[in-house]
Amino acid sequence: MSALWRINLWVCGFFALVTCACTALLMHQALADVERELQSAEAVVHYLSETAERDPASLQPRLTASLRHVRVDWLAADEALPVADQDGLDAWLGRVLFADASHSAKALDLADGRRVSIGVDPRDEIDEVWDSLQQLLAVCAMALALSLLTIRWAVRRGMRVLDELLLALQQVCSGRLNVRLRCAGAPEAQQLALHFNRMTDALEQARLDNARLTQTLLAVQERERTHLAQTLHDDLGQYLAGIRAQVCLLPLIAHQPETLARTVHLLEGHCEHLQQGFRVLVHDLYPVALQHLPMSEAFAMLVAQWRASHGIDCQLQVSAALPPLSPASKTHLYRLLQEALTNIVRHADASQVRVRLQHRGSRLRLWVRDNGHGAQQPQRPGVGLYSMYERARCLGGELKILSHPGAGWALALNMPVEGL
Incomplete structure (x- = not known):
């Protein structure tokens, strides 16, 4: 009825x-x-x-x-x-x-x-x-x-608005996000049309952002694959080729002690370079330190390596007793800090960075602050910011990124620790 x-x-x-x-x-x-x-x-x-x-x-x-x-x-x-x-x-x-x-x-x-x-x-x-x-x-x-x-006349007018809204929703469900309602008629109908048009604008912008991010992610994926292929071929591959060539020379120089000693020394150097290359490659793919070290020491190692690589003063302050976290939560927290430090290098132009990881009650707080030039927050976050927001969502926490021109950037993560 x-x-x-x-x-x-x-x-x-x-x-x-x-x-x-x-x-x-x-x-x-x-x-x-x-x-x-x-x-x-x-x-x-x-x-x-x-x-x-x-x-x-x-x-x-x-x-x-x-x-x-x-x-x-x-x-x-x-x-x-x-x-x-x-x-x-x-x-x-x-x-x-x-x-x-x-x-x-x-x-x-x-x-x-x-x-x-x-x-x-x-x-x-x-x-x-x-x-x-x-x-x-x-x-x-x-x-x-x-x-x-009178009721029929009034309801018909209201039903006309609902019919237009239903038709527009059906078009939105079919993928046509460019549909808009006319802002005419009663004030309620105008408000409904206004909010519907705002919703479709947001959905259309979200679809455009998703398409742009998908293209960016595909490009990043191809760059990572290209970088991995170049590292394996140009660096590790060359060391393996040199090791193989020198191993083939060993039977020929077995009666020459000095030449044999130099070849063995070269083989040891190549193996050392090969091992270091594999360590760097594995560290880029997955933070192995989280498996073997406490989270505070893994964070300290990350900050020390970043400071040594970029020459930026970075001070880390960690609470004495951190709560136990699941491996997935540790990885998300580690990668979030890693992405924050990478963004500082790319965009902040900072000379000093402060990192705090504090446990208070049932909450865990991560705070990253730099003294760079700062900037207005972007209206459309890039892949890095999206990845940080997504990791914060996986942690069940709230991520805030604050910045003002001349005041540097500040990243604040507030997450629960119960049930992790």
Whole structure:
């Protein structure tokens, strides 16, 4: 059942209750009025009966024809009293109104030989009450019709807005994010259209950002693969080729002690360079220090290596007792700090960096601050910022990055430690 039909049913029910209440009130008032009218009519009937018995000539048909609430019927000599109609709405209404009243007509034999029936006539009261009921029902019917028409008009206008919104949502679900609603009509409809258009703008911008980030991630992935391939081929591959060539020379120079000693020394150097290259490569791919060292020492090693590589003063402050974290959480926290330090090198132009890792209660806080030139926060974060926000989300924490021109950058991570 549609909303319009439900509203119509509720309105019809309300009007039915109001009509029944008004009808009951009208009938209650009619009973009081009828009682007073019957008392007056009974007095008139009693007066006419006494007058007719004393002076039959005073009771003339032309005088009694226009009496209200009193019925005078002239009868033949053997004619019976008229019987009231017991069927129909008038009879039912008469029974409701005059159930407790006694208004039976009395037949009088006058001294001049005429015979007359005088009694209370309820038809006038029945007609009045019936007219009032008809007027009440007509007014209620007109009010109901006008209400239903007004509701239909108003609901149709509202449903038109909802139909447009539903059509627009279907287009959005199908991937058409450029759909917009017209900001026209009622203020509520304008607000709805305004917020819907803002939502579609945000969705379209998010799709563009995702597409841009996807392209950037693919480009970064290709660069990483290219760098890995070049490292394996140009650096490690050359050392392996040199080791292989020198190993092939060993049988030929076995009888030359000096040459053999130089070759062995070269082999040891190549193996050392090869081992260092593998260490750097593995460290770039995964922080092995997290597996073998406590988190505070792994952070200290990362800061020391970064300071030695870039020549920037970096001070680390770590709480004495850090909570136990899962391996995945350690990796996310380590990579987040690593990305923050990388961004400082690329964008901050700083000469001093402060890093704090503090455990307070059930929260773990990471704070990174530099004294660089700072900048306005970018409206569209790049891959680095997105990766940090995503790692913070995986940690269940809140990441804030603050910067003002000339005041440097500040990164603050606040994460829970319970349940990790």
